Amino acid sequence: MTQKELLETAIFAAIEAGEKILSIYNSEDFGIENKSDDSPLTKADLLAHHCILSHLEKTNIPVLSEEGASIPYTQRSKWDKLWIVDPLDGTKEFIKRNGEFTVNIALVINQTPFLGVVYVPVTRTIYFGTEGLGSYSYVVDEIEPLMNLDDKFKLPKTSSRPLYTIVASRSHLSNETVNFIEDLRKTHGDVDIVSKGSSLKLCMVADGTADCYPRFAPTMEWDIAAGHAVCKFSGKTVIDWLTKNEMKYNRENLLNNWFVVS
DSSP states (O other): OOHHHHOOOOOOOHHHHHHHHHHTTTTSSSHHHHHHHHEOOOOOHHHHHHHHHHHHHGGTOOEEGGGGGOOHHHHTOOOEEEEEEEHHHOOOOOOTTOOOOOOEEEETTTTTEEEEEETTTTTEEEEEEEEETTTEETTTTTTOOOOSOOGGGGGSSOOSSSEEEEEEEOOOOOOHHHHHHHHHHHHHHEEEEEEOOOOOOOHHOOOOOOOHHEOOOOBBBBHHHHHHHHHHTOOOOEEEETTHHHOOOOOOOOOOEEEEEO
């Protein structure tokens, strides 16, 4: 498949999965279970997972998904190219019905994001980025995917924010993150702090509505790979706090180090 075909496949997979998620979101029965780590799992997670796999299997590229993450590293380590997928990022926000959840699909080549799609089902907003094209966002009802991509959809968008803006997790604000924010105050003076769920935090840095997203709490590869791509191809960085280099993927340990997006 060409780069454009791969991107289109990911976009259509994310949008269709978003529709499956909304069918549960608008129902009375989420079918909530707890996984082994006590994080919640709903019918929507599983529906979206199978929907996305049905699209991505056509690419003949292996898939690492949150809902299918038991693949041993001895097998994964041989993959120089793979999809990294979170069918429903922000399950807690989904259960709270606050709309701050996303579908995340990334294509990673040699441990580096090559393209990424983040879809927000409630607002029908899609973010995507890929090498050589840049990053874009729009409401999917406005235009056909990958058609008429003029500068008004390109990221980052112009912003006239009076204060340095930090976006942080709505559900996972650690003491280390609070300390990091205090250090930023010393540099930037008054700062604006925005709480947001799921990979929307990365998208806010990518589109210019936030300057920085520090994450000093646990995340997994599928939580951030797609948003990383959107940031990367909008000119932003996702830096591993331990290595001080760009975050890498398809590691033996799928738990991310702390990171800063800016």
